């Protein structure tokens with residue numbers, strides 16, 4: 001163990017981080033060992049990671065000193081923020097800056113920053129194709145991540161900027177699964193028109209990240225996008241129909257309607273889907289499935305993910 005390189009994993013009990021910890025610990029001869037960062041080392045999830053042989057330590061992304069303690073001695077750091085816990089771009093930027101500074105101070109050799117596009121490069125704030133949110137954002141939870149890339153660059157931390165994709169688990173946990181309409185038929189609702197949506201099983205994000213750490217310096221300074229599949233709403237509905245054995249339709253709504261759904265974050269997500277729809281060639285092009293499979297040979301397609309997870313999809 002002493003000669004294994006430590007990867008400090010922020011969000012280790014969460015979707016992205018736990019996949020990375022499991023990928024590292026699942027490959028004992030791979031030369032790496034995971035250090036799992038959590039706010040509560042006594043939680044069930046934290047204890048599960050300890051059972052896998054990961055070192056489990058306390059850290060909070062709002063507390064730079066705790067990050068510095070947790071990154072010390074690590075070869076690599078997986079850095080991710082938790083926008084939906086606070087809905088604040090300012091706080092997300094501060095957390096990213098704290099991770100970049102901690103990585104710099106502890107001389108981490110390779111960071112992965114789980115980022116997304118600053119959509120204002122495509123749709124400036126004064127462009128009225130979609131509403132401006134929170135004063136100066138188009139897709140707040142994307143824009144603040146993209147804006148934060150510079151913290152890592154300016155600090156001089158060797159960083160891979162990882163563009164993730166829509167979690168297919170959103171169909172389980174995020175209220176996006178098939179719902180019955182007034183006609184009693186199941187449908188998934190997305191404002192994507194006929195454009196393809198890159199998506200991924202969350203555990204595959206961690207596995208791809210592990211592939212990046214294994215490659216090392218070759219990917220430092222690079223922006224890499226990952227996806228397990230790229231499907232239209234209609235293609236996803238067809239896959240649901242086959243997996244569930246009952247008809248699931250694709251309910252294509254205009255982004256304006258989606259923005260008006262009223263749940264927390266609906267406007268942000270409405271703008272996000274509109275961005276993905278209107279710039280689909282760029283967005284899909286930046287997230288190669290073949291490249292993701294090269295990083296992670298176990299990469300799941302939507303059909304495979306669905307087959308493994310269909311029992312967990314709540315059907316109303």
Ligand SMILES: NC(=O)c1ccc[n+]([C@@H]2O[C@H](COP(=O)([O-])OP(=O)(O)OC[C@H]3O[C@@H](n4cnc5c(N)ncnc54)[C@H](OP(=O)(O)O)[C@@H]3O)[C@@H](O)[C@H]2O)c1
Pocket residue numbers: 010011012013014015016017037038039040043046059060061062080081082083084085141164165166167168170
């Ligand atoms: N949903 C999607 O489709 C999607 C797609 C791409 C990107 N994203 C982005 O993914 C990010 C979230 O990553 P995730 O899904 O892996 O998170 P997650 O599953 O919600 O996990 C969050 C974990 O992070 C830890 N955490 C929360 N606040 C923390 C803090 N202040 N300090 C340290 N740890 C903290 C928690 O662990 P403890 O309680 O153990 O501390 C929790 O287990 C969001 O920013 C989101 O925008 C989401």
